[in-house]
Amino acid sequence: MKLRLSFLWLVLVWLVFSVVALGTTTVTLAQTPNPNSITDDQVNAIAKYLYCPVCENVPLDVCGTQACEQWRQVIRQKLAEGWNEAQIRQYFVDQYGDRVLATPPPRGINWLAYIVPPVAILIGVWVLVQAFRSWKRPLPAPSSLPQPDHVSPEVLKRIEEELKNR
Amino acid sequence: MITDLGYGALAITFFLTIYGVLAAIWGVRTRRPDWIDSARNAMLLTFPLLTLSCLSLIYLLVNGHYEVEYVASVTSTRMPLYLRITALWGGQAGSLLFWSWLMSAFASAVTLRNWQRDREFLPWVVVVSLVTLGFFLGLTLFVENPFDRLWLLPGGLAIKSFFAPEGAIPYFQSDGKGLNPLLRHPGMIIHPPMLYLGFVSFVIPFAFAIAALITNRTDDRWIQITRRWSLVAWLFLSLGLILGGRWAYDVLGWGGYWGWDPVEIAAFMPWLTGTAFLHSVMIQEKRGMLKHWNMILIILTYNLVIFGTFLTRSGVLSSVHAFAQSAIGPLFFIYIGASFVISLSLLLQRWQDLKSDLHMTSLLSREALFLLNNLLFLGILVICFWGVIFPLISEIITGQKVTVGPPFYERATAPLFAGLLLLMGIAPLAAWRHSTVQTLGKAVWKPTVVSLFVPLIGFLGGIRNWAALLGFWLAAFVACVTLYEYGRAVIARSRSRGESLPTAFWNLAGRNRRRYGGYIIHLGVVLMAIGIIGIELFQKETQGTLAQGEELSLGPYTMRFESLAVFDTADGRNVARAVVSIYKNGRFVGELYPRRDYYYESQQPMTIPGLRSTMEDDFYVLLVDWQPISSAGATFKVYQNPLVNWLWLGGFVFIIGTLVATWPESEKSPATVRARRRTPLAAKAS
Numbered sequence: 001m002k003l004r005l006s007f008l009w010l011v012l013v014w015l016v017f018s019v020v021a022l023g024t025t026t027v028t029l030a031q032t033p034n035p036n037s038i039t040d041d042q043v044n045a046i047a048k049y050l051y052c053p054v055c056e057n058v059p060l061d062v063c064g065t066q067a068c069e070q071w072r073q074v075i076r077q078k079l080a081e082g083w084n085e086a087q088i089r090q091y092f093v094d095q096y097g098d099r100v101l102a103t104p105p106p107r108g109i110n111w112l113a114y115i116v117p118p119v120a121i122l123i124g125v126w127v128l129v130q131a132f133r134s135w136k137r138p139l140p141a142p143s144s145l146p147q148p149d150h151v152s153p154e155v156l157k158r159i160e161e162e163l164k165n166r
Numbered sequence: 167m168i169t170d171l172g173y174g175a176l177a178i179t180f181f182l183t184i185y186g187v188l189a190a191i192w193g194v195r196t197r198r199p200d201w202i203d204s205a206r207n208a209m210l211l212t213f214p215l216l217t218l219s220c221l222s223l224i225y226l227l228v229n230g231h232y233e234v235e236y237v238a239s240v241t242s243t244r245m246p247l248y249l250r251i252t253a254l255w256g257g258q259a260g261s262l263l264f265w266s267w268l269m270s271a272f273a274s275a276v277t278l279r280n281w282q283r284d285r286e287f288l289p290w291v292v293v294v295s296l297v298t299l300g301f302f303l304g305l306t307l308f309v310e311n312p313f314d315r316l317w318l319l320p321g322g323l324a325i326k327s328f329f330a331p332e333g334a335i336p337y338f339q340s341d342g343k344g345l346n347p348l349l350r351h352p353g354m355i356i357h358p359p360m361l362y363l364g365f366v367s368f369v370i371p372f373a374f375a376i377a378a379l380i381t382n383r384t385d386d387r388w389i390q391i392t393r394r395w396s397l398v399a400w401l402f403l404s405l406g407l408i409l410g411g412r413w414a415y416d417v418l419g420w421g422g423y424w425g426w427d428p429v430e431i432a433a434f435m436p437w438l439t440g441t442a443f444l445h446s447v448m449i450q451e452k453r454g455m456l457k458h459w460n461m462i463l464i465i466l467t468y469n470l471v472i473f474g475t476f477l478t479r480s481g482v483l484s485s486v487h488a489f490a491q492s493a494i495g496p497l498f499f500i501y502i503g504a505s506f507v508i509s510l511s512l513l514l515q516r517w518q519d520l521k522s523d524l525h526m527t528s529l530l531s532r533e534a535l536f537l538l539n540n541l542l543f544l545g546i547l548v549i550c551f552w553g554v555i556f557p558l559i560s561e562i563i564t565g566q567k568v569t570v571g572p573p574f575y576e577r578a579t580a581p582l583f584a585g586l587l588l589l590m591g592i593a594p595l596a597a598w599r600h601s602t603v604q605t606l607g608k609a610v611w612k613p614t615v616v617s618l619f620v621p622l623i624g625f626l627g628g629i630r631n632w633a634a635l636l637g638f639w640l641a642a643f644v645a646c647v648t649l650y651e652y653g654r655a656v657i658a659r660s661r662s663r664g665e666s667l668p669t670a671f672w673n674l675a676g677r678n679r680r681r682y683g684g685y686i687i688h689l690g691v692v693l694m695a696i697g698i699i700g701i702e703l704f705q706k707e708t709q710g711t712l713a714q715g716e717e718l719s720l721g722p723y724t725m726r727f728e729s730l731a732v733f734d735t736a737d738g739r740n741v742a743r744a745v746v747s748i749y750k751n752g753r754f755v756g757e758l759y760p761r762r763d764y765y766y767e768s769q770q771p772m773t774i775p776g777l778r779s780t781m782e783d784d785f786y787v788l789l790v791d792w793q794p795i796s797s798a799g800a801t802f803k804v805y806q807n808p809l810v811n812w813l814w815l816g817g818f819v820f821i822i823g824t825l826v827a828t829w830p831e832s833e834k835s836p837a838t839v840r841a842r843r844r845t846p847l848a849a850k851a852s
Contacts, residue, residue, distance in 0.1 A: 040709035040801070051569045057427050059571070062420035062803075064771055069791075102571035104556070109563055113556045113570065117578060120552075121545040128541055132534070135526040 035073070035080045043075045046085050050075075053096040060100075169234055172222025173313040173328060176263070179215040179270070180307050182208050183300035190289035190296075205292045206277050212299060213274035216267040223260060223312050227253050232339040235326040236260055236312040242344035242767050244738040249345055252355045256345045258479060258494075259312035261358065265475070266302045268359070269366040273299060276370055284387060290377035291370075298369050298472075301501050309493045344738070344767035353413030357406055361433050364403025365471045368436060370395045371443075372468035375461055379512040384457065384519045389447045397828040400444060403437045404824060408817035419773030421707065421786050421805035423813065426575040431550045432474035438550070439467040442543035449533040452598055456533075457520040458513070459540070465509040466547075472502050477554065530601040535593040542582045542589070549578045576702075580633075587640040587695060590688055591647045613646035637699040645692045648685045655682075675826055683827025690823050693816025700783075700809025709790065709803040721806045723785050724749040728757070730792055730800050740764040744789045744800055748778055760789040760802070781815075783808040 047061035052068050060068055060075075071092075078088045092100045104110035186208035193201030223236070227250045232238040240253040240260065255261040273295040281288050306312070314326040317334035324337050348354065371392035378388040410430065411423040424430060443463040449456045476498035513520075526534055553570040561567045595609040620642035621635040629635060652674075660670040675682040710718045712727040719725075728745040735741055743761040747754060758776025765772070776787040784807040792800035 040711070040803075041707075044707075044709055044803075049573070051571060057425070057569070057571070059420070064419070064773060064790075097566055099557075099567045099569050102569060103574045104560070104568040104570065109560060110568060112559070113552070113568075113574070117545075117549045117552050120548045121541075124541050124544060124548075128537065131537075132526060132529060 035076045038076045038079045042079055043072050046075050046079075046088055047072055049102045050089065050092055050100050051102060053100055059102070168222050168225050169231070169313050169315065172219045172226070173311070175215045175219040175222065176303065176307055176311075176313070179212050179219065179266075180300060180303040182212060182215065183296040183303060186212075186296045187293050187300065190292040194289045202289045202292075205296075206288060209292050209296055210274045210277045212270040212296075213267075216263075216270045220254065220263060220267045223263060224251055224254055226313075227251065230342070232342050233315050233336055234312075235314045235316050238316065238339050238342040240342070240345050242342045242738070244736070244767070245344055246737070248355075249350055252349075253345050255358045255362070256349050257312075259306065259310040259314075261362075262302055262306045262310055262479070263312050264359070265362050265366065266299060266306060268362050269295075269299045269302065269369065272366050272370055276373075284383075284391065286381045286383065287374060287377040287388070287391075290380045291373040294373035294376050295369060298373075305494060305497060309497070342767075344765065347763065347765045347768060347770050347772040348417055351413055351417045353409050353416060357409040357413050360402050360409055361406030364399050364401075364406050364433075365436065365475065367395060367399035367402060368440060368464075368467050368471050371399070372464050375464045376509060376512065379461065379509075379516050382516060382519055384516065386447075386450050386454065386457075389450055389460065393447070394828060394830075396440070396444060396447070397824065400437070400440050401821065401824040401828055403433070403440060405821055407433055407437060408814075408821070411817075412814065415810075416775070416777075417772065419775060419788050421705070421775075421788070421803075421807065422701070423810070426553070426572045428554045429478050431554050431575075432477040435547055435550055436467050436470040436474060438543050438547045439463055439470055442540040443467060445536045446540050449536055453524055453533055455522050455524050455526070456537070457522060458517065459537075461513050461520070463540075465506070465513065469502055469506050469509070472498065472505065476502060528600045528602070530596055530603065530606050532593055532596040532598050532601070535589055535596050539586060539589045539593065542586050545582050546579050549575065549582075553578075584636065584640060587637075587644055587691075590691065591640070591644040594647055594651055594685070594688075610647075613643060613650050617642035617646045631703055634699055634703045637695065637703075641692045641695045641699070644688060644695075648688045648692070652682070652685055679829055680827045683823050683825070683829075686823030686826055687820055688823075690816045690818070690820030693812050693819055695816070697809050697811065697813025697816060700812065701807045704808040706806045707804065709801065711791075711799055711801040713799050718802060718804060720785075720804050722751045723804075723806060724752070725758075725785075725787060725802065725804060727800060727802070730789075732792075738766050740766065742789060742792055744776075744792070744802070746776065746787060746802070748785055750785075758785075758787050760787045762789050762792075779811055781809075781811050784810050 044061040048059055050060040050071075052058045052060050052063040052065070052071070054067050055063050055065060058068075060071055074091075075088055078091065083091070089101070093105075098105055098110075104113045106114060186205045189201045189208065190205035193199065193203075193205060226234050226237050227241050228247060230237070230241065230243055232241075236257060236259050240256040241250050245253070253260065255264040276291060276295065311328055314328050315330075316324055316326055316337040316339065317331055318324055318337040319331065320333045325331065325334070327334075330336075371388075374388040374392045374395075378384070407430075410433065414425065414430075415421075415423040418425075443460065446456055446460050446463055450460050476495070479494055479498070526537075528534060553575055556570050557567050591613070592606070592610060595613075596606055617639055621639040624635055624638055629638075652671075655674055656667060656670045659665060659674055660667050663670070665673065675686075706721050708718065708720045712718055714727055714729060717724050717726045726747045726749070728747055730742065730744045732740065732742045741761055741763050743759055746758050746760065748756055748758055756778060758778060760776035761774050763772045763774060764770075773788055773790075778785040784805070786805040786807055788803040788805075790801040790803050
């Protein structure tokens, strides 16, 4: 009888362990990232704004090289692991540098990329405004303008020729 | 033998350019017209000589002379005849020779004009044209020689050189690498010559501008002479850009037409300054103003032409290190610097002489609005230029390269393009010299009210994108103004001359080609704007892997994967070709055949989309990947590109308009012209 009880205890302990182990395994399995659950569109939505570090000026979503295909798989894997877009982007920057981003990140010298064009355009506007202002000033008095009789005959002849040939 | 002939002709032409430059300068210094005529004849002779050189290279390309390095690098025995001919501009060395040949054609054409009235320009036009030509010939002859042969050194190393190195034996290859697959598309066959034609023809107005500066001809004679040259240059450059866009759409396999790639921008920058120039010269012609500004614009355009060629040929875009190592890059850099400094020095020297007593009298006059238009074009240029060179600056300073991609350009240029569209609508209604808020408002309100119906209909139709609604309004506004202006003039002519409306329409375009050609160009821009708004703001895309018989949906479309075949072709390709059925709103509309070609010779793939085109949209299918063994599954990327065909239609109208504007005037009526000049448009409108 005692032996039978011991046996029952053993079975019970085994069952408890089995249930716990099975549960742990199920939980672990449920947490294993499954890249197949990620769609191509999810991958491309991120890849579109990343640039292939090897090919010049080709976004990652349309680059046909093997290397880019692997990088797209990396995005898929990271998405499956629960990374968000910013984390994935940062991962690629850490790996390959700022050049993988579609635009220079606004820090350090990169600020020049964003500041110079508007400053140049504003300078253009300022020049234009100054020009308009100077044009709006009244013209010099007629007396200061050269009179027709001050024009040399050669110049007059040339003007006439020019007008004739227009 | 033929190699020697081509090389000899090239070398003689190079020395002829040096002779021409020296003879022209000597002729001016010694006041001896015979030297100037000799320089002119030297320039005329460059064309037949370079034709001989180009024909020699074509002969080598067509007949598979693979002992010539250039021939081996761009052709192969499997390539068809037409591709072997177009391989002339398929590589660096050949394209430089081709550039020089086109330049010589334009330079020679200039010599044939009647110089009676402006003989003082002749020597300087010869100097500028021949210096430009000589620079490119020098590059071709000494740095990138298309006639270089392959030699095998005693150590077994193959090198390229025109003359035999000591102890080397000729290296004959049985076949070449073949042309880059991307360059085998019909669009790419025509696109580079068009761009080059645009580039080289802008050299001529620049040459006249420099001649005017040197000779101190401060009138607008140089502009009158080069008006048609500038339009021709602009026509070719526009055509090159449009064809380039179509080529990208058909071949590059990313569903778009313009990727803000530095190579594209390199061609776009001279177009921007050229367009600003074409508007600005009208102010000089009509009002005698902005002489400095027009000089600056043509100097910029010329230097951007050279800069564009430099960007694409120097390797600088890959990295500054590639640029430093290339022989061609620093030479270009020095040439651009020298040309810019010399041109600006000449301009500064003549600054006082170019000053005009005439002043801008109204901020709403047409000339003021044209000047604003110039500011916007130059603003876009600054963004493009800075975007292209910033990665190089970053690399030089920090050692790290950055990418300046489409989001940068799109965000920065979109408001400026919108501003240009608005000006395109308002400026034709503003009068020269003087316009007030009242007169302009009176002319503008009718087209404004009519055009507002377009965004209203769009809003009621479900469009909630404010940028799209604004864009559609601007496009409608410009269209209304242009048609209103055209219609009013046609009716007026019909009434005054008793002509039927179609006859009046035809005669009107024939009488003032530049004005009415310009209106057609504006209509082309409107159509292009509609297409750009459609694809940029409403493009949809999806990607999926399908087994045979499975479907993928996008918008109203459903695509079913039917089959896939992989096979080799006689011209050295391995083709994977899918068959997909397309349904729109459940109705079968046709089959498409997207494919991926792999070129064995060059080991490069090319993605050719399957395309269903309507004016409403394009359904664009790319074969991204497939299972090679079973052929049962394949990955497709599909795009729905709304209104994109309006872009191509607009491009066509744009070119027609430019042709109309460029064509010589058929009917001249000075009295009428004078009368029209006295009557401001806005006043007429009232």
